[in-house]
Amino acid sequence: MSNVRLRRLAADYDKLKEYVRLHPRVSLLQVSGDPPEKFQLQYVIRSVRMQNQEIVPIQNHTVEISLPRNYPRTPPQCRMLTPVFHPNIAPHAICVGDHWSAGESLQSIIIRIGEILAYQSYNIKSPLNGEAARWAEEHCQQFPLDRVSLLPEEEPPSTSVKSPPQTTTTPQTRSAPREYTILVCPNCEARYRLPKNFDKKKVRCKQCEEIIDLSGA
Template structure:
């Protein structure tokens, strides 16, 4: 088994443990190669419904992760699949792009999945270099109401140091 396959197997096992330990995170594997997943978050986040004056709570979020051949040297390819209102995540109608900020090859896939879930919850966001300017302005104006969900996404006792802080 080569280094890449060992890493993919390790990431897969860690995702199994993460979803087993936390009912707020689940995943579907889309490839026998263990290189493509859909991650499902059952936590509170925000989306903006047409005709509404402000964002609304959304309790189900889905994103696709592709672990390309340059992973983990380069970050995985991410695409958001459900509507979301967040400074660093675009909804599918705007290409579903995700800005994860700092990436290192040492970051495991399960830690990245938790980090992205904490972004959904508005525990972590960056308004200084946003992808969605409207969401960044909203987050700055409503920072006292954030996060929108305080439930933990991991059983680790130490908080994650992810390089993106609430701004």
């Protein structure tokens, strides 16, 4: 195995561990290889499957991702280990896109699979599952099935709005109270207290996991 491939595999694994640490809906079940070349991940995302000729909701999914010998020149091979009903998923493969470049990260593939499971992303023009494509076309007004963001954003620093700002007092000096602003999640209306000099562009709601864009705040 070339040093270039070894470095790429090691870097992908480090980024994957950091991603699942930050995202509450994705977990790493097992890996194979040193550095790893095969991964099993669990997604907790609302989706659907076909059971006894009926469409039923499902929330837990297991995905296998294998990195072939020519990776990253060739794309990862992705397949479901649990059933799901989606136009772009067949028992042998997940269609994560027709275009792949060596510069694309493994993390981007993991994010894309989550978006597919949530029906945030689907293609009914060239499906792997024609029956699912027909169903999706008839029920498109119901999508996405899950609005969770798959982006690995940090959480807000505080969930409490009741406690007063902290101050530090010594016999000689008293520091100025820290200034805060109240952030309300537009999805579930959870309230957060953010420092006025908070410099992140996006945060994740701890209640519903919605990504909140702060760029226009």
